[in-house]
Amino acid sequence: MPNPGGSRRDRPAKPALSLQWIVAETIKIIRTEGLERATMRRVAQALDTGPASLYVYVANTAELHAAVLDELIGATEPEPGDWMARLQSVLGSYADVLFTYPGLARSALVLRPTGPHALRLYDQVLGLLLEGGIAVERAAWGVDLLLQHVTATAAEHSAPARADVDAPPDGAAQMDVLRGALRGADPVENPHVAAHAEALLAGTPAQRQAWAIRALVQGIATTPTQS
Amino acid sequence: MPNPGGSRRDRPAKPALSLQWIVAETIKIIRTEGLERATMRRVAQALDTGPASLYVYVANTAELHAAVLDELIGATEPEPGDWMARLQSVLGSYADVLFTYPGLARSALVLRPTGPHALRLYDQVLGLLLEGGIAVERAAWGVDLLLQHVTATAAEHSAPARADVDAPPDGAAQMDVLRGALRGADPVENPHVAAHAEALLAGTPAQRQAWAIRALVQGIATTPTQS
DNA sequence: ACCTGAACACCGTTCAAGT
């Protein structure tokens, strides 16, 4: 006599899987345990099923990560202001997403996000460059350059996948190593680095990021696509 | 009576391990089987030992990859010409290294190469920007921007680690997906992308790379570090 | 069509024990 009376008390009626649910659960895991923990096996476990079940909805782990990233990109939005201020703010909010989930930036470089939210971001950035009066061929190539810069910067600040869970989630450690290497440069082997180590290390990340975007826009606006 | 006569025929007298030898063997594996095959276990096997032995010389897999990358950067060299031509050629030869061993570029973004050869590359790029008459604070920040661009571009063209060994080693596939997404953009949702899809996709990788470097240098040269 | 248990073929890293 299975399931008498139309309800059973043993299980809370497991709903059917769906890509949306899988993505939502994966984001929860990334948020609480980090990207490296969001494995097919771990996600399947959270969904109370076996890893094989996920392959009905995604072809592989990369595709799952891509779906997650597009979902997160949905949160990016420009604040009001002139075109340059809006550009800085869309790129800034994209950077925030990538910095919040370090490791996803690494994926984003290779994944080339192409979901609906990513496309909207692409469209916003292109629109802002055109609004700034930049020639269309330059603006078109510039979009890639700007998004690549933000993505790469976030990826740099994310640490490689760690075995040790307790350690800080840094990438700041890598920065310290670089700092040490530049400060310790041999004036004979590396004269320029040795002479200008402090200039190389100057500025806060925010200052450097803002400068980089201004410099990129400046270069994009003034450099003809035909040499 | 072990080892009579001072020589034995059973084994070719296994030499002692060394970081140099480990790196050399790892490069061989990367060259023939790809980075994703160059695991601690696979490298140890090639060295006819167990994986634990490698941990005497490197702290983890990332450190092994970093040592390999620095070794490979040793091959970069500028060709003669004015400072801009030399800049394009050093960056080009660095790009060649990263494109030849796709996947190492992905590591390079996070690893922040700091070995002797990487430092030399850093020094060359900084020297060339200064030779071009660029203000030292801008040149110093610009080095990062230029190397980051090259590294990120190479990383983009490398595919994610694949289970399937027979498939093309592309990343070109990702580009095709992007192409399709841009061409198929909805004119209402993404008006700018839809209107300028061809401009977004225009140019060969080489043309875009050369333009990007000119644009970066232009932006670096003309953008004050203080807004 | 969707879902699953179990298996296949791997990983990085640690550790106690040897030389």
Add this chain to the structure above:
DNA sequence: ACCTGAACACCGTTCAAGT
């Protein structure tokens, strides 16, 4: 000090079998 076998704690993906 250097090296090692064996183990610990995982992976992604596939496949035959079920519903």
